[in-house]
Amino acid sequence: MRVRKSYDAYRSHENLLSDARRYPDLWRLFAGLALVSVVVVALNAILFAIIANLTTPGSAAGFLTGASPLALLIVLSSFLFATLGVALSARLFQHRSLASVIGGQSLAIRQFWRVFRALLLLSVAVFALPPYNLGAPLVANLPLARWLLLLPLSIVAVLIQTSAEEILFRGYLQQSLAARFRSPLIWIGLPSILFAAGHYNPATVGDNALLIAIWALTFGILTADLTARAGTLGPAIALHFFNNFMALLVISLPDSLSGLALYHLPYQASDSDALRPWLLVDFALMIVGWLTARLALRR
Structure with missing residues (x-):
């Protein structure tokens, strides 16, 4: 009975699967992922070569850490290559459009704004309520006027990055697996494991x-x-965008993807003991944000 209820809760997911179900062969998924990898690697190599030619020797590698506003804008915008790769793979191997991976455009936009507004209200409540001591004092990074001037470009860049990851993992990969396998353990579990593997970086943290x-x-x-539950990528993009907006544009770590933040944390990613309490708080906020998004979708 519980399994049946979980399937019923995911009925809207079928709206994303109709095109993918016409070509559910696993070789199409693997070929598509290979093409995405080729596109991302090739275009990033070209971009890096251009940056290396335009910058001083030795500074190009540091450019990839996003330490300056321009560097981070370019790094985040380069995620457009992944979206391009998915668009090509979906067209070539599943004969479907990128729009079909995202879901109904008007519905996805409405759901995005509904969830994003709810998360904004949640953030206001979190910052307004005690406790007010977040630990060691934050370190100012960009002057407020410059941060506001860059904010429109920063928002677009973060939206490109978060949308690309959702389009790849919760879009193309999840839908391709769901078209072939009925169990959510597979089409939710496998993309999530790959997503986690991409964030495993002991050399840095x-x-x-x-x-x-x-x-x-x-x-x-x-x-x-x-x-x-939603039948589009709109809510997932909203939650991901809100999370990265706070982590990249408001308060970031000083040693990685830090160029656009208003403030930096007073320690680096490698300071494990200092960072761990923030991670635990982030876990709690992530769960609360997900519950908030689910409530917003019910309205």
Whole structure:
């Protein structure tokens, strides 16, 4: 009975699967993922070569960390290559459009704004309520006037990055698996595991690498759940965008993707003991954000 209820909750997911079900062969999925990889690697190599020719020797590698506003804008915008790869793969191997991966355009936009507004209200409540002590004082990064001037470009860049990840993981990959397998354990679980693997980076975050990977695994499961309940990628993109807006544009770590943030945390990603309490708070906020999004979709 419980399994049946979970399937009923995901009835809207069928709206995303009609085109994918016409070509459910796994070789099409693997070929599509290979094409996405080729497109991303090739276009990033070209971009990196251009940057290397335009910058001083040795600075191009540092450019990829997004330490300056321009660098981070380019790094985030380069995720458009992944969206292009998905669009080509969906067209060549499943004979479907990128729009069919995202879901109904008007519905996806309405659901995006509904969830995003609810998350904004949640953030206002979180910041307004005690406790007000967030630990060590934050470090100012960009002057407020410059941050506001860059904000329109920053928002577009973060939206490109978060949309690309949702289109790939909760869109193309999830839908292709769901077209072939009935169990959510497969079409939610496998993309979430791959998403977590992409966030496992012990060289940068040290002892917290596994915890961050678990965070990403949980985030992947929750956004997959939202997608299956909503029938579009709109809510998942909204939750992902809101999370990265706060993590990249408001308060970021100082040593990675930090160029557009208004404030930096007073320690680096490798400071495991100092970072761990923030990660635990982030876990709690992620769960609350997911519940908020689900409530917003019910209205």
